[in-house]
Amino acid sequence: MADEDAFHRHVAALLDRDTAPCAPQLVLSAHAQALDGGDHLIRVSLHNQSDTAQSDWQDLSVYDCRFAVLPGDGISIVPQRFHLAPRDYRLEALAEVIGRGTGCAAVPHGSGLRTETLPVHVQRTVVPRQAGVRHPRWRELADDPAPILDSVEVAMARYSREFAAACRAAQQLPHHKAIEADRAQFDDEARRFGLGRECLDLDPDLKLAFRLANEVFARVNDGRTYDSWRLYQLVYIVSHLPALAVREHPQRVDLRAELDHTDVLWFPAGGGKTEAYLGLILTALFYDRLRGKHAGVTAWLRFPLRMLSVQQLDRTLRMLIAAEELRAERRIGSPHDDPFALGYLAGGTGSPNDLHWDGGWWRGWEPEAAATRAGTFAEDHLRDRLVITCPYCERDSVRLRLDTDAVRLHHECAACQRILPLHVSDVEVYRTLPAIVISTVDKLTGHSWFPEFTAFQHGPRYRCAEHGYFSFPRFGVCSAGPDHCTAPKGGYPAARPIKDPVPALTVQDEMHLLKEELGAFNAHYEGMIAELQSGAGSGLPSKVLGASATIEQYQDQLRQLYGRRPRAFPAPGWTLGESFYTTTRPDFRRVHIGVLPHKRRKADVAAIVQGELLTEIARLQEEPKALRERLALHGLPDSDLPRLLFPYEVSLAYVNSKQHGTQLDEELGQLSDDLQHAGLDRVEHAVLTGEVPVPDLAAAIARVQREHLDTPRGERLRALVGTSVLSHGVDLERLNLLVLAGMPPTAADYIQVTARAGRTHAGIVVTVYDPVSRRERSMFSNFLSYHRLLDRMVTPVPINKYAYFAARRTLPGIVLALLHDAARDPALKPPPEGADYSKDFKRWWSAQRPLLDPWLERRIPACYRERVEGVNGRGLENDLVERIMETWRQEERPNLNKGAEEKRTAYLFLQQPLTSFRDIDKSTSFQSLTSSQDAFTALATNTADSKGGEDEPQP
Secondary structure, eight states: OHHHHHHHHHHHHHHHHHHOOOOOEEEEEEEEEOOOGEEEEEEEEEOOOOOOOGOOSSSOOOOSOEEEEETTTOOOOOOOOOOOOOOOOGGGGGSSSSSOSSSSSSEEETEEEEESSSSSEEEEEEOOTTOOOOBBBBHHHHHHHHHHHHHOOOOHHHHHHHHHHHHHHTTTTTTTHHHHHHHHHHHHHHHHHHHHHHHHHHHHHEEEEEHHHHHHHHTTTTTTSSOOOOOOHHHHHHHTHHHHHTTTTOOOHHHGGGGGGEEEEEEOOTTHHHHHHHHHHHHHHHHHHHHHSSOOOOOOOOSGGGGHHHHHHHHHHHHHHHHHHHHHHHHHOTTOOOOOOEEEEETTTTTTTTTOOOOBBOOOOOHHHHHHHHHHHHHHHHGGGGSSSSSSOOOOHHHHHHHTTTTEEEEETTTTTOSEEEEEEEHHHHHHHHSEEEEGGGGGGGHHOOOGHHHHHOOOEEEEEETTESSSTTBBOOOOOOOTOOOOOOOOBBBOSSSSSSSSSSEEESSGGOHHHHHHHHHHHHHHHHHHHOOOOOOOOOOOOEEEEEOSHHHHHHHHSSSSEEESOOOOSTTTTSSSSSEEEEEEEEEEEEEOOOOSEEEEEHHHHHHHHHHHHHHHHHOHHHHHHHTTTTSSOGGGGOOOOOHEEEEEEEESSSSHHHHHHHHHHHHHHHHHHTTTTOOOEEEOOOTOOOHHHHHHHHHHHHTTTTTGGGEEEEEEEEEEESSSSOOOOOOEEEEEEESSSSSHHHHHHHHHSOOOOEEEEEEEOTTTTHHHHHHOOOOOOOHHTTOOOEEEOOOOOOHHHHHHHHHHHHHHHHHHTTTTGGGGGOOOSSSSSHHHHHHHHHHHHHHHHHHHHHHHHHHOSSSTTTSSSSHHHHHHHHHHHHHHIIHHHHHHTOOOOSBBGGSSSOOOSSSSSSSOOOOOOOOGGGGGGGHHHHHHHHHHHHOOOOOOOOO
């Protein structure tokens, strides 16, 4: 255009002055359907019947519509029972609804109801109940636990009497049996707490160990805003002291009975379950040293997925370091006892199995040793550290260092020069036998592949002065191998026998994830471990504990997994939201908001919501006066306002597929550019999926934890995009804004995901539902009922240990683990090298078959049977054993007679022993034809949406 006037003339010529805007055509309709008894089913709908063809330039949509339905005089709305509501006497008041929405939620409004397009549910705060108990401060318990424990015992007796009164009041009510069962559960908890107190009086070493554990918690948390246990945590720890005391007092039948139970700690996410079992583990550590166990594993902490163990690794390591410092200071045990250390068994991309071979980020011994000589090793592996912040000096100076002489991979602080007591390769864990081992459940298959695992039951046979423990020579030397060790003249010295080498505690966290094939395989290996423990040391098995925030009908799962009597803790009260241990306050814990998009995809809307939240927080940080006006904070100085916003600076967008994760990653990149242009700083963000290496996840978590207001905003990590890898075990005080791009597959997953927000501060959770999904549309329509009853929407864990397919797959690995165990029994005349290599095994098998055959015939069935008689159905147990023994006799045992062409005994079996509980079949690649590419892409996308980004551990 020549000038502005020319431009305006051109526009005027194009303008259609006859076009008039259209008004949306809305139709409100009502329909009444007669029902039995004089009732009517009423439907009231608002439809937009606009003809979009009339206007291709005008948006005829109507947003945020709302209308109400109010009954007239003499008419009332009859509440209906929500069809998914559980039959629980405490929830009856929440089980009724007055209406159901379509494309909206129906909410109460006066005597009627109204529509709501942005439904909101407020989740209240559950806090510890004092119940007349003296505040359970760690310092006071470390000095003298008696006064506090006395007050707990008195309070439990008083609550039991109140519970009995509630039962009497309910005698004529339908839920009388249910409330009686809850009362019986609580009374049993009171009995076990009393038994735990008796054990403290019975065994001075146990009492001292309990006091020392409290001292550790006091030291680690010194300077924090809290200084005590929650009531349920204290009762939990004391109630399980009999399971520790029995290892010194096996003649006590009542103490031995505690090992016949599997106890699951069932408490909401973020409620302190980890601290509860860590308190018990610390007590067990000190007790073992005090009673003469100088080395070996005390507690084995297991997780279903390798990503879950990252933050727990850091927590546990800090507690362990404080415990070791206290042990040395108080001179607990002998000066020659092994110091407390932590072993990490994850495999795959998380940590190397063996330093000799490449795998994941580990390049193999020769390349890594060369990098060490060149001085580049630490720099090469900055992204591979499991711990970044030094627990000793609190600096972000931890580096990896390869000790080529000791053949060990160290986490060492470059600032304070201290080596962390952390062993991250599998072989190092076997060589050091650290006091606490953290692993994935898949590492149970290591009993088949690594004969040194036998030290977990029997202790080691030898100790190399330079490379640690071992039981089976490797080419005539210790497990470091002939390239790194030379056998001393006269042979290696025998290792000092470990008293009661079986771990006192096995803790299975996130127990609800042990399901389907994973659960079935795990059940068989748990039976195998129990059988191995029965023939070792004191003959006492580990005490098995579980923890979960989401379980339903846990009894069958625990019976099948462990073959012991199931028990849950803590017991509920007779009133919703109230128990002996907790009470509910009106404070907000989380605010849930539902969004059902129209004409937009869920990932698009989720990106918009996350972007708006990030932008608004950044603007408020720039305009403290606006924040003060909004929140009426007129008495608060400007300098304090940034601290109010800091806990809401980090947001998480949860996605069910990696494809959506990529989309949100791109949207955050664009948002970051826009904010930078607006002068609000870039948004640093990270995408965390199951494909992300464990060290990268650890680095992101550490970054959020260590960054503070002094860190420039543009350098702070302020946004995360994650799949199910972030739904468990990630506890960040600054993560309080959460946006979900669609519902996770199950209610349990939803509970776990949303619990990432609101751990310390009130959290905001925005769920963007998929308008295409019938399931998600229904959830949106029932938004309020679903969230009120959320904890009871959890479905039972599907597990079947009696599946013959699963038993056939676990049989070879279990037999091989038994053979490694047999190689520790001199009565069976094993070769010194053990049964790992086929040439050694074949020689042993041929010479000692008359001894080995009946030995295996006795022990194989025991691995598949329940550990406590009568826990499971006798018919199912017998049928499984009969079928598995038939497979052993007719298929696997004959196959062991073939020639020793294979190098390792594992390959003699008809089916190779499992290396993981997930990788059970060989994968086959395929691709679509060009003509079916669109259909294949849509199918793959839908499958990813339904499964989410899974985090599968590697062997």
